[in-house]
Amino acid sequence: MRFAVLQFPGSNCDQDCVHVLGNVLGQQADYLWHKEESLGNADAVVVPGGFSYGDYLRTGSIAQISPVMNAVKQFANDGGLVIGICNGFQILCETGLLPGALVRNRSLQFRCEQVYLKVPTQNSPFTREIEAGGVIRVPIAHGEGCYFADEESLVRLQSNDQILFRYVTAEGEPTEEANPNGSLLNIAGICNEARNVCGMMPHPERASESILGEDDGLRIFEGMLRHFEGKPVAAEPEPAV
Amino acid sequence: MKAKIVITPKKAVLDPQGKTVQTALEHMGYEGVNDVHVGKYLEIELEGDDAEAWKPRIDEACHKLLSNPVIEDYHFTIE
Numbered sequence: 125m126r127f128a129v130l131q132f133p134g135s136n137c138d139q140d141c142v143h144v145l146g147n148v149l150g151q152q153a154d155y156l157w158h159k160e161e162s163l164g165n166a167d168a169v170v171v172p173g174g175f176s177y178g179d180y181l182r183t184g185s186i187a188q189i190s191p192v193m194n195a196v197k198q199f200a201n202d203g204g205l206v207i208g209i210c211n212g213f214q215i216l217c218e219t220g221l222l223p224g225a226l227v228r229n230r231s232l233q234f235r236c237e238q239v240y241l242k243v244p245t246q247n248s249p250f251t252r253e254i255e256a257g258g259v260i261r262v263p264i265a266h267g268e269g270c271y272f273a274d275e276e277s278l279v280r281l282q283s284n285d286q287i288l289f290r291y292v293t294a295e296g297e298p299t300e301e302a303n304p305n306g307s308l309l310n311i312a313g314i315c316n317e318a319r320n321v322c323g324m325m326p327h328p329e330r331a332s333e334s335i336l337g338e339d340d341g342l343r344i345f346e347g348m349l350r351h352f353e354g355k356p357v358a359a360e361p362e363p364a365v
Numbered sequence: 366m367k368a369k370i371v372i373t374p375k376k377a378v379l380d381p382q383g384k385t386v387q388t389a390l391e392h393m394g395y396e397g398v399n400d401v402h403v404g405k406y407l408e409i410e411l412e413g414d415d416a417e418a419w420k421p422r423i424d425e426a427c428h429k430l431l432s433n434p435v436i437e438d439y440h441f442t443i444e
Contacts, residue, residue: 181405182433189430218433225435227374232381272378272436306379 125352128156128166130196130212132187137173137209137329144332145170149345158190167352168205169196171212173265173327183226183268184214193219205249205348206321210266213313213323222316222323223281224273226266230306234267238338239304239326241312242292245285248315249351250322253343259296260340262326264304264312269325271307271314281314289313289324366411368423370441372432373404407431416443 127145131138138155145153153170156163163169177186187193193215200206200221208216216222229235240261243254254260273281281287289312293302298310305325313324328341350357374380380402387401411419423441432439 181431185430185433217435223435225433227378227436228381230379230381232385270379274377274435306381 125151125349126165126167127151127153127170128163128168129153129170129172130158130192131155131172132158132174132176132190132215134176134178135172135174135211137211137327140327140329141170141172141209144329144342145345148332148342149349151349156192158187158192161191161195163192163195163199163204166199166204168207168348169199171196171206171208171215172329173210173212176211176215179211179268182218184211184216184218187211187215188218197221200316200321203318203320205352207250207344207348208321208323209327209329210264210269210325213325214268216321216323221321222314223277224271224314226268226325227270227272228268229266229270229304234265235269235304236263236265237304238263239312240292240294240296240302241289241326242296242298243289244287246357247285248288248319248322249348250313250315250344251288251347252357253347253350257296259292259294260331260343261338262328262331262341263338264326266305266325269305269307271305271309271311271325273308278308280317281311282309284317286314286317286319287311288315288322289326366414366416366419366443368407368409368411368419368441368443370407370409370423370427370431370439371404372407372427372437372439373402375436375438378436404437411443419443
């Protein structure tokens with residue numbers, strides 16, 4: 125599988141993504157400069173974290189008008205797999221590929237820590253390798269990760285099962301204390317209605333090797349790979365009698 | 366000629382900066398501060414003197430780039 129990892133001026137998680145997709149997942153991963161107008165033969169796009177264009181004006185606002193984003197929009201609308209991580213999530217919201225927006229953390233602090241995420245649904249290429257209702261541990265590092273959407277959009281996200289990741293306690297409870305940034309409904313990540321575009325504030329690429337502490341994040345990339353390969357979702361284990 | 370654009374967070378959006386500034390003002394002894402909203406102010410130098418012709422273009426730019434309609438409101442004058 126061929127992943128294109130976008131690079132904007134100010135991206136800083138692009139190398140981590142290429143390392144994990146190439147060296148850990150064993151797939152082809154190539155950098156793609158934001159001035160490119162074509163995605164070439166990519167099978168999936170990663171919009172990595174960082175501070176594209178120095179976060180000037182609003183996070184992700186300038187990156188959304190980069191030439192490569194026209195190709196990404198077309199690719200996504202044709203059903204291609206796209207994942208935006210941290211600043212990548214902000215960029216995908218600014219382009220309109222995902223609903224809502226990310227605003228300043230309620231605490232006004234930059235939060236850099238491990239968080240627990242509940243994965244409510246297996247029904248997406250990004251979460252299919254994680255059991256429904258399971259909890260994973262992945263780090264965050266952001267100052268503007270407070271998810272906001274109007275009431276109507278929030279209702280739609282819930283009724284369409286588009287919330288893929290929620291901030292929870294280690295026990296899986298979506299409490300206010302477990303919410304690091306004030307996101308509505310403790311939302312850490314969502315997908316679009318067609319379920320081929322995902323945005324998330326936490327960094328799965330920083331939790332993809334057990335030798336570095338955590339590998340829960342790898343399952344998200346494995347999900348994309350298995351989906352691309354057309355493999356069926358692993359069956360739910362039989363309940364113990 | 367200049368476009369003067371004011372962008373503010375929508376009322377429904379949490380504005381922790383505004384709240385923090387409000388608290389600071391209260392600590393300084395300014396009474397009667399009911400609410401504070403922190404936004405952005407942009408000045409754009411424009412060619413020519415046809416303000417009417419610029420209005421729809423500035424409006425479009427505000428909608429497409431300068432503000433995010435999901436979280437922000439804007440208004441502007443051209444003078």
